[in-house]
Amino acid sequence: MEKNQINATDGPTSSLPQLPDALARPLVVGIGGSAGGLQAAMALLETLGADAPVAIVLVLHLSPDHESSAAEILQRVTPLTVSQVRIRTRLEAGHVYVIAPATNLITDDGHVQPGEASRIRPSSVIDLFFRTLGEVHQERAVGIVLSGTGRDGSLGLASIKERGGLTIAQEPDDAEYAEMPQAAIATGTIDLVLSAKEIGRQLVDLAKAPRAPSSDSDADLVTDADAQADLGDDKSDEKARHDILAALRNRTRHDFRHYKRATMQRRIERRMRVNRLTSIAEYRDFVQRNPSELNPLLADLLISVTSFFRDLKSFAALQNDIIPRLMNGVTEGEEARIWVPACASGEESYSVAILIQEYADRMPQPPRVQIFATDINEA
Secondary structure, three states, X not given: OOOOOOOOOOOOOOOOOOOOHHHHOOEEEEEEEOOOHHHHHHHHHOOOOOOOOEEEEEEEOOOOOOOOOHHHHXXXXXXXXXXXXXXXXXXXXXXXXXXXXXXXXXXXXXXXXEEEHHHOOHHHHHHHHHHHHHHHHHHHEEEEEOOOOOOOOHHHHHHHHHOOOEEEXXXXXXXXXXXXXXXXXXXXXXXXXEOHHHHHHHHHHHHHOOOOOOOOOOOOOOOHHHHOOOOOOOHHHHHHHHHHHHHHHHXXXXXXXXXXXXXXXXXXXXXXXXXXXXXXXXXHHHHHXXXXXXXXXXXXXXXXXXXXXXXXXXXXXXXXXXXXXXXXXOOOOOEEEEEEXXXXXXXXXXXXXXXXXXXXXXXXXOOEEEXXXXXXXXX
């Protein structure tokens, strides 16, 4: 196998004891803040009881040269168990995990893992955590940006939202430093804008609301059989879904009747959670009373889950079969043209470009190549 050869493998699986859903699968809440963020976090945590079925990870911009007393300060205002993360730690409901100075945090396999902050820009620790939070916990992830300066967290929130999680920003007028929440709001990926205390109350409601089963990272790449599978809907749910799609078509001119059904269900359920609704019929009625809700629903449906070399088997076929035939089939004076539709934020396009460049480097006289990338979502 060549040095950069793509190979798709399946990881091991493990069995865990059955626990109540709120304990085995709590909401995992990532909170980011910088200047004024600690005070905002205190106001948020004061609204949560000891039985709150959430695991909270607080990522602050801390001085790398001094010890932090943030965990001790927060413990004074909340009955939740607060601790500073120094080693790999299992995430549990009813706990708050606080970043330590000179470290970054990621989440993987139900744990929070510290690392050396020098590996990334110190000002990007929130983005780093949010990205892994979205990738790992998906529909159970909540990303929150509190008071602070700069833009850290804005990019990572997109990862949370595109994988079905919820995104919240502190109301700028409620923040001591409004720059960070304003930057997050400006991205268009924020579901809710609330005061710090309102965010805490919202978390309680979200944690208690029924949630759909979590899907794996390739959830949007469902098969036709999956799209047609029986999702346990009764006729009233099917009628409600039909009404929602009809309203969406009338308002936006986009027809989603042939959209992958499992994906459609997840997107609707995400909007139900944002609006604190528990059934698709309730959501249909809400849409009829509030037609403007169709705009964020459309935005959710147009979100693409993407990453570099995401579908390994497809990229392996591209690398080993398609690209060699394409590049070797170009005659002198011609150029190869590649179109990447539904490119989302561009990772697929760059992945194709990397494979093209690697193959071209091995050719004595490689042809010129143009790559076009388009997406229906202009945002």
